[in-house]
Amino acid sequence: MIIIFIGTFMNTYIHRTNSRLRVRSDFIRQNPEQVKSLIENLKEIDAIKHIKHKQYAGSVAICFDEKELDCESLLDVLSSHDWTKENSKPSLVEHAVSRGTKTFAKGIATMALTRLVGPSVSRAIMSI
Secondary structure, eight states: OOOOOOOOOOOOEEEEOSSEEEEEOHHHHHOHHHHHHHHHHHHTSTTEEEEEEEGGGTEEEEEEOTTTOOHHHHHHHHHHTTTTOOOSSOOHHHHHHHHHHHHHHHHHHHHHHHHHHOHHHHHHHHTO
């Protein structure tokens, strides 16, 4: 059996050097028009040398002149436009752990209730 998971969850990823900044996030992937608008504004800045936008990957890489613009300032601009905003949805692992914990707790409660009051009464209580 082969299981293929096509995920929709992504953590914000930031990679920076002195002259390059890459941001990958759900916001970039899910808001292409807002991202394109800011990219057009950024292209007008002389210190910005090149911008590469991969919409389906949710990634934007910006090359800039570090003598005229520092990485922190650029990251502040991107953050103010929500590019680094974390998705409020839980990750696949967080979701699985949460579901597993609930299932485990329900199983323990059912076993304890069955021993305490008997199988027929515990079934009636658990069905509520």
